[in-house]
Amino acid sequence: ALDCGACGGNEGKPNARVLAMMANNPGVRERLAKNGIDIPSDTHFLAGQMDTTTDEVRLFDLEDVPPTHRADLARLQEDLKEAAELTSRERCGRFPEIRRPLEGPQAESHVRRRSSDWSQIRPEWGLSGNTAFVIGRRELTKGLDLEGRVFLHSYDYREDPSNRLLEVLLTAPQVVAQWINMEHYFSAVDNEVYGSGSKIYHNVVGRIGIMSGPWSDLRLGLARQTVMNGDVPYHEPMRLLTVVEAPRLQIEKLIARHDVLQHYYHNEWVHLVALDPQDRVWYRYRPSGEWVPVSVDVVQTQNHT
Template structure:
């Protein structure tokens, strides 16, 4: 069919004859192509072994002793590689905090309706489907129930303000209006220009809160709606069990979503939560906290054998991965004892954030020896800089995913690994492990190959240079320059430090702490997992005691790195 459309009629007979002759030699040509690829495969495997050798040594090293007393605070972060630094720093700063890792959408299969909009935005991984509604609810201070009068007023004000913002963006974005805009408003635009020349050291402003009346954001709370009491209890029970926190809850449990912070960045979503469709994770964290604090839900959980202590309080928070600041939400709903614990934890977050910034600064060519306040201002200015092509490194250099108890990762430097808490002792039927392998494991594989392909074939699978990007219709995509094909994948500045490739394109190494039979059974039941593991798209290991074994087409072999 291709020949018939592309070869001139006079040449079709000879072209078909040449193709037929080549087809007779097909096996030989494939063998030649395979032989030519051997060198590339050797280099690829060598690069992976260079990572795996050090990674395996880290995993086999003795774990630091765990504090014997129960924790005062549990902080649940996303499995994101950037959260590992914060978890490690928190536990080093205060023995009273216990850090956990769970998928950043916090198990909520939701679509989110921000206040005063018609948006129904998915807040979950692409492998799942949103089946539960979550929307912003305005309440009175200190109350967790909607105030209909305040809600209606806030919606009306925000819609008017968003309409004006939309008109403004229409003026400044479209090429045919840009020049007249500059001629008319150029002098009035000087303030904006000054901010670009000297970026302010102001904290992140959430886009979901733009246009709200000043007093509203603190009492505008994302909440799950449309579920009856039984469905709410079932949802809460499933999430607690998947987290592994059925009966091991501290007095204060902080559910910490995460988001990036950048300015003038068409690829800003690559810095947000990959487990949430590239969205910030604070809405999910806050909605789940409201759900688990609901007395009616707690009463229903007791029928499932899940007894949340009366003194346990859940709260939502947000980890800004660009500046490593942590913000708590709905503080007016906390009882006095929980508020005191939060204030103590907030100071620990500040100490841990400073440690993380000092660890990250050299990788961004920043001065790590500044005073704490000066270093924080430097990170904030970087995030607010409209000319900054690399506000942070995102998931660059991601290389592994660990599914196992926190004891397998506590105290170890694993900044290239995704981490998800899992304890096979509390998963007798293997359903939690199956959900993790079909959910987060597949999603981290996608993310790994997005970075891999954008690095190894940047012409076809990368987005080119941010310096040359022109955004198409606000959100459709980017051109590199004035035209051509829409660029896909990641921009060069997310992968390259200006001198060499910063990302190492290795296949994802997945390490699972579970019985071999459980893992094999799940792979056998899901063809996609067989394709990924048996065909080498990812590399699968498992713990056997304190040792490690690797998966090779249905067999577990000694790990030889």
């Protein structure tokens, strides 16, 4: 419904299609192999785009899928359909006007209707409610219900001896997550000052911004309906918590190398917690540059499939 704020309101479809075409090109794979990146010969890349208002994932260029992969494609499409149904059911429970749980077709029908209703002021909650950013192996969060509030990035420190991947994750995706977090934070703290007020009164001005009603200054931040449920905040204004599974010494080197990380952690705009694989102890990074052990209760979870 909102496209991508980090991409200037654009969609990612062209990028996904181009990347898939490049990755399927034998010449590109040959060059990658010379640089130590070996893509299995039976791997076929497929571009897709998720509609966050309906939870559907649309796949592109299916005519290029080889016959040997048609069965895999059919399984993928079934899995995506099942995932969409489960996600729709979960999201419907968060909409304020839904008084009882919606199951299967009911949830799917509701989100579809909601996505195409021009009178709907809240087609989705979007990223409202975001609280944390996790960089680590899937085992860290597998089986946990994080209620759609956490950005997850799969990362294995054992496969990143140079820390190059970790550096990219901390200086690119985490930066975007912090932007998102702060935009929601300030829009929830004082929506009239840092947000844009009710979208009911919004008017587009010269394709450069919005104003409230027939006159006002250009409005900044998020609409009231994005972060508020009536008069009650839906988004909790919390500074981002970044959780990293990696050696503390390697994280320290990256912090020392990048001013943006020092700004985030030393000024506590982002809280940093690390799980050090050397001793399997959780540590919190303090503005002074020290690591302080923290007690973490281990929650036993059962993964239902």
